[in-house]
Amino acid sequence: MTKLSVNINKIATLRNARGGNVPDLLQVAKDVEKFGAQGITIHPRPDERHIRYQDAYNLKSIVSTEYNIEGNPMDNFTKMVLEIKPTQVTLVPDAVDAITSNAGWDTVKHKDYLKDIISEFKRNGIRTSIFVDPTLKMIEGAAETGTDRIELYTEEFAKQYSLGNKEAVKPYTECALLANKLNLGINAGHDLSLENIKFFKKNIPNLLEVSIGHALICEALYHGLEKVISEYLKKLG
């Protein structure tokens, strides 16, 4: 079974646009779980433009499924994760000013750094995952860091799939086969959507979890729009 972890960054983006508490991030997290999702993902960024560090702490007592916190393990991020002790931390090598995640780790170049930080999280009972591009060398390197899982960075697959290029899943399948051999658990994320998720899952042996945010929230808006507009029209009629 592949678990669905819903990334709620976009809910925080919307809330922050007006400065109040609408939509209520904690209530959304509860509802996402009530509707069947098996996890909540957040990816706080240094400028706190969507998820704030305080949200990460507040969610700790709210999330009753799997709590996944993603980010670059800079000092304040690491301190926060060690205090919260979520189910899983996903390490992403973001630049401070990145608009969104745009690359996986170079697990060869940063092996010693990753080894140290991963062992600290694991000593604290936190499952670890590292964000990687779909290349065999990076999967081999990941296995040497001691991480429990990898998260396959799926932006390129999603882009190519939307252009009709289904072959683009091949490197992901090959990496998944290698990860299975090396006893690495497999997560995946970035730009996965209702359009591409079924095909992706079918081609990834033992896909444990996907984290989906941007597309899922956009799809929820589109699917809800007709209903909400008709309710307004009834009240105005």
Ligand SMILES: CC(=O)[C@@H](O)[C@H](O)COP(=O)(O)O
């Ligand atoms: C690692 C990853 O692909 C997602 O966490 C993504 O980076 C979400 O972050 P934003 O919501 O800031 O785009």
Ligand SMILES: NCC(=O)COP(=O)(O)O
């Ligand atoms: N780890 C990926 C994630 O949390 C969501 O990415 P996206 O669906 O917002 O692109």
